[in-house]
Amino acid sequence: MDASVLLTGAGGRVGRAILTGIGGAYDWRLIDREPLAADALPDGVADEDVIVADVTDERAVREAVDGVDAVVHLAGDPRPNAPWDSVLSNNIDGTQTVLEAAVDAGVDRFVFASSNHAVGAYETDERTPDMYRRDDRFRLDGTELPRPSNLYGVSKAAGETLGRYYHDHHDLSVACVRIGNLTKGHPPKEYERGQAMWLSHRDCAHLFDRCLAADYDYEIVYGISDNDRKYYSIERAREALGYDPQDNSAEYTFGGEPKEEAEPDSA
Numbered sequence: 001m002d003a004s005v006l007l008t009g010a011g012g013r014v015g016r017a018i019l020t021g022i023g024g025a026y027d028w029r030l031i032d033r034e035p036l037a038a039d040a041l042p043d044g045v046a047d048e049d050v051i052v053a054d055v056t057d058e059r060a061v062r063e064a065v066d067g068v069d070a071v072v073h074l075a076g077d078p079r080p081n082a083p084w085d086s087v088l089s090n091n092i093d094g095t096q097t098v099l100e101a102a103v104d105a106g107v108d109r110f111v112f113a114s115s116n117h118a119v120g121a122y123e124t125d126e127r128t129p130d131m132y133r134r135d136d137r138f139r140l141d142g143t144e145l146p147r148p149s150n151l152y153g154v155s156k157a158a159g160e161t162l163g164r165y166y167h168d169h170h171d172l173s174v175a176c177v178r179i180g181n182l183t184k185g186h187p188p189k190e191y192e193r194g195q196a197m198w199l200s201h202r203d204c205a206h207l208f209d210r211c212l213a214a215d216y217d218y219e220i221v222y223g224i225s226d227n228d229r230k231y232y233s234i235e236r237a238r239e240a241l242g243y244d245p246q247d248n249s250a251e252y253t254f255g256g257e258p259k260e261e262a263e264p265d266s267a
């Protein structure tokens, strides 16, 4: 029998990438505060498993987690410039509400959509733009302390810490994925930083699949493709989760077009 998974924020960009890639591999329950488009639903999801609710609504969340094996928690305000009242409610309170309900319901694992913005302040004037380039050796590996870029990044660091708390005190397996820049079809165009932290749709789906299948306690990993340009290590994701990404922004021009075979990367 397939594992049952609650996916929060199912109608968004990351949710759609996951459902397109691994929609057939799990029994899904989907929650989003916006109604989900019919074409966003994997085959076979029953109407009662598609829930329109806010993740700060404790009663709705408790009903939603009842009976699932795992939670993939994506719902939140994804804007790097989001104001404090929004990230406090949607991202921090929402994450705590889902975690508390998950442990009370006996859920085994929790996968949290963290962000590059939890560590954006490592990108100092001294390091940039060199760190975005192929031959630069600077790497963050997930063991460093958060250094958020903005209040949104603070909310993601808070989510990681909430995950740590619920893991330590309630024995919940928790994987925090510091997602880079998810872009469909090609890396972000003419954006060195974005190309260094590109996460393709198929690598995104595969990474979240590994988060749902591997055995771990508490992990913080980077969610990027195997880009030649990178300043995030993906070694921990490989080791702890069995992540094996297929895409690389170097296979595209700076403008985002697929390169001809054997065309060298100039950056």
Ligand SMILES: NC(=O)C1=CN([C@@H]2O[C@H](COP(=O)(O)OP(=O)(O)OC[C@H]3O[C@@H](n4cnc5c(N)ncnc54)[C@H](O)[C@@H]3O)[C@@H](O)[C@H]2O)C=CC1
Pocket: 008, 009, 010, 011, 012, 013, 014, 015, 031, 032, 033, 034, 053, 054, 055, 056, 073, 074, 075, 076, 077, 078, 079, 089, 090, 094, 113, 114, 115, 116, 178, 179, 180, 181, 182, 183
């Ligand atoms: N797209 C990206 O490149 C990255 C995304 N992330 C994180 O991944 C998660 C998903 O991001 P995206 O799919 O890009 O955003 P999105 O805005 O496309 O999707 C978010 C979904 O969550 C829902 N939502 C928001 N607040 C909610 C609430 N309080 N209750 C219920 N549903 C709510 C929205 O209706 C939307 O469908 C976010 O937590 C974001 O911070 C992190 C790093 C990069």
Ligand SMILES: O=C1O[C@H](COP(=O)(O)O)[C@@H](O)[C@H](O)[C@H]1O
Pocket: 077, 078, 079, 080, 115, 116, 117, 179, 180, 181, 182, 193, 194
């Ligand atoms: O966390 C996020 O990061 C990505 C990439 O950040 P950016 O500053 O390079 O745009 C962003 O696109 C996404 O909306 C956000 O949730």
